[in-house]
Amino acid sequence: MNTLVHAQAVDDHYGRADLATTILQALQAAGKDPDRLAPEDLAPVDQFHSRGIVATLELAERAGLAAGAHVLDVGGGLGGAARALAQRIGCRVTVLDLTREYCHAGALLTARCGLAERVRFECGSALAMPFADAAFDAAWSQHSSMNIADKPRLYGEIARVLKRGGTFALHEIAAGPRAPVHFPVPWARTPEISHLVAPDELRALVVAAGFAEREWIDETDRVLDWFARGAAAAAGGALPPLGLHVLLGPDFGAMFANQVRNLNEERIRVVQGVFERR
Numbered sequence: 001m002n003t004l005v006h007a008q009a010v011d012d013h014y015g016r017a018d019l020a021t022t023i024l025q026a027l028q029a030a031g032k033d034p035d036r037l038a039p040e041d042l043a044p045v046d047q048f049h050s051r052g053i054v055a056t057l058e059l060a061e062r063a064g065l066a067a068g069a070h071v072l073d074v075g076g077g078l079g080g081a082a083r084a085l086a087q088r089i090g091c092r093v094t095v096l097d098l099t100r101e102y103c104h105a106g107a108l109l110t111a112r113c114g115l116a117e118r119v120r121f122e123c124g125s126a127l128a129m130p131f132a133d134a135a136f137d138a139a140w141s142q143h144s145s146m147n148i149a150d151k152p153r154l155y156g157e158i159a160r161v162l163k164r165g166g167t168f169a170l171h172e173i174a175a176g177p178r179a180p181v182h183f184p185v186p187w188a189r190t191p192e193i194s195h196l197v198a199p200d201e202l203r204a205l206v207v208a209a210g211f212a213e214r215e216w217i218d219e220t221d222r223v224l225d226w227f228a229r230g231a232a233a234a235a236g237g238a239l240p241p242l243g244l245h246v247l248l249g250p251d252f253g254a255m256f257a258n259q260v261r262n263l264n265e266e267r268i269r270v271v272q273g274v275f276e277r278r
């Protein structure tokens, strides 16, 4: 699959017509005022990764990001992590994402949270970043490398746009010791846009791109526990108005069932890492 066809396939997977309106309606149905939003109102829908906002805040703590730091959120989706970093720590965040509807909806939601001065969106590919060398103090990536086959280029681009000594925090899905992955999963309906590597290969790729490892954690067991608690809480009830099903549509149930099965059968793992640009 060439780069353009691949980019279109990723956009097709995540994109959903008029997503901003759908999210605003879901917020209203959940009892929120869409004209006066707080970033935490959006957490059920804008933290598109394992363990939601809790994992985002843990990673921020681990990374030790400082107020005023300019952070690049690679594949930042709707900007949930970006708004959390801006609101809670005082970072300035640029979100780079390939999915046009996410960039559009993310910018609209950010403005309604009053954070447009600190969080901006750039629609483009992490493999050809529209940024100058050493433009950022820190880089951030949560569950956004799974669609990217050319990981040396991905981490090379992150290294290029980071200042020397800058922090790179990642939270990713990696391949488990068993294959294949059961599809559909939240990041791909078919294997063509799924490109997982084993945890040790992932960290070696980041190091080879010019980083020193500060911390590496396998959080697979905690993710399984989080899914088990979520399933118990939801047992028998209807889906709430606001949740990741708003992004994923009718495949949501099958995707999340497969996610749990893939974790249980050791077909995928979930890792966090913090690195420093050498």
Ligand SMILES: C[S@@+](CC[C@H](N)C(=O)[O-])C[C@H]1O[C@@H](n2cnc3c(N)ncnc32)[C@H](O)[C@@H]1O
Binding pocket: 010, 014, 046, 047, 048, 049, 074, 075, 076, 077, 078, 079, 080, 081, 096, 097, 098, 099, 102, 124, 125, 126, 127, 141, 142, 143, 144, 145, 147, 148, 186, 187
């Ligand atoms: C599962 S979502 C995670 C979004 C966000 N990081 C979060 O945790 O809420 C994966 C994101 O990666 C983005 N993505 C995939 N490939 C990309 C690429 N080559 N360049 C930029 N973004 C990409 C997708 O558009 C999507 O928004």
